[in-house]
Amino acid sequence: MSGHSSTAGTNKPANEAVLTMKTIGLLGGMSWESTLNYYRLLNEGIKQRLGGLHSAEICLFSVDFDAIEKLQHQGAWDELAQQLSAAASAVERGGADFLLICTNTMHKVAPQIAATVTIPLLHIADVTGAALQKNAVRRVGLLGTRFTMEEAFFKQRITEYFHIEVLIPNAVQRELIHRVIYQELCLGVIREQSRLEFLAIIAELTAAGADAIILGCTEISMLVQQRDTASPLYDTTAIHVQAAIDLALADSGPAATALNR
Numbered sequence: 001m002s003g004h005s006s007t008a009g010t011n012k013p014a015n016e017a018v019l020t021m022k023t024i025g026l027l028g029g030m031s032w033e034s035t036l037n038y039y040r041l042l043n044e045g046i047k048q049r050l051g052g053l054h055s056a057e058i059c060l061f062s063v064d065f066d067a068i069e070k071l072q073h074q075g076a077w078d079e080l081a082q083q084l085s086a087a088a089s090a091v092e093r094g095g096a097d098f099l100l101i102c103t104n105t106m107h108k109v110a111p112q113i114a115a116t117v118t119i120p121l122l123h124i125a126d127v128t129g130a131a132l133q134k135n136a137v138r139r140v141g142l143l144g145t146r147f148t149m150e151e152a153f154f155k156q157r158i159t160e161y162f163h164i165e166v167l168i169p170n171a172v173q174r175e176l177i178h179r180v181i182y183q184e185l186c187l188g189v190i191r192e193q194s195r196l197e198f199l200a201i202i203a204e205l206t207a208a209g210a211d212a213i214i215l216g217c218t219e220i221s222m223l224v225q226q227r228d229t230a231s232p233l234y235d236t237t238a239i240h241v242q243a244a245i246d247l248a249l250a251d252s253g254p255a256a257t258a259l260n261r
Helices: 032-050 065-074 077-093 105-116 124-134 146-150 152-162 171-183 192-207 236-248
Strands: 004-006 019-021 024-028 058-062 098-101 139-143 165-167 212-215 233-235
Touching: 024 032, 024 077, 032 058, 032 236, 058 077, 065 077, 077 098, 077 105, 098 105, 098 236, 105 146, 105 152, 124 152, 124 212, 124 233, 124 236, 139 146, 139 152, 139 192, 146 152, 146 171, 152 165, 171 192, 192 212, 212 236, 233 236
Parallel strands: 024 058, 024 098, 139 165, 139 212, 212 233
Antiparallel strands: 004 019
């Protein structure tokens, strides 16, 4: 699928190159709080790269997260895969050139989604692993939903493709993180006590040998930011966004290497 042409302003010189920007497909709403960050960061990033009145070309399908969350906790992953695959197909029909799933947890069904569409899927674990590898991180702590921390779909990709050891919090800490994500952050609630508890978990993972920490849920950066800790943080939302901007503005080459492994 070809990209869309865009130029800022009017009456441009005839010899000025025409910008070709790919349309970024977003599968969002999980939660809308983090999808809002994706939308803002993508547009800010394109404006920073191109200047003027430029903004990102985006096709977004935002789902009702209440239904998604219930199916997650029921373990109805096949149903979730079907629903999100249908939404991804709608994004493709809307003109997207490639797809981002704007949540770490739902990358559990990324293979089914990728198999449904013909456009490439930019996988959040792959671009995060590439960022870690670039900075020679060998051991990393992972914070996320219980699904992301405990199951293989995220951390196994980091280990197998990038040869990075992944540490996770203990069972009590995992439950706390999961609760804060769903009962606070996904509702836009930011509590100082929760921030302190997350920072204590980060400190413990660092003491256990983690060279850095993955904020492996797209809402966690609402609560914890780099200024809060000396441990290097890798925010998967920000990394995913920057990779999408690179791909949207690139004709071909390295930006496409994390697509559809």
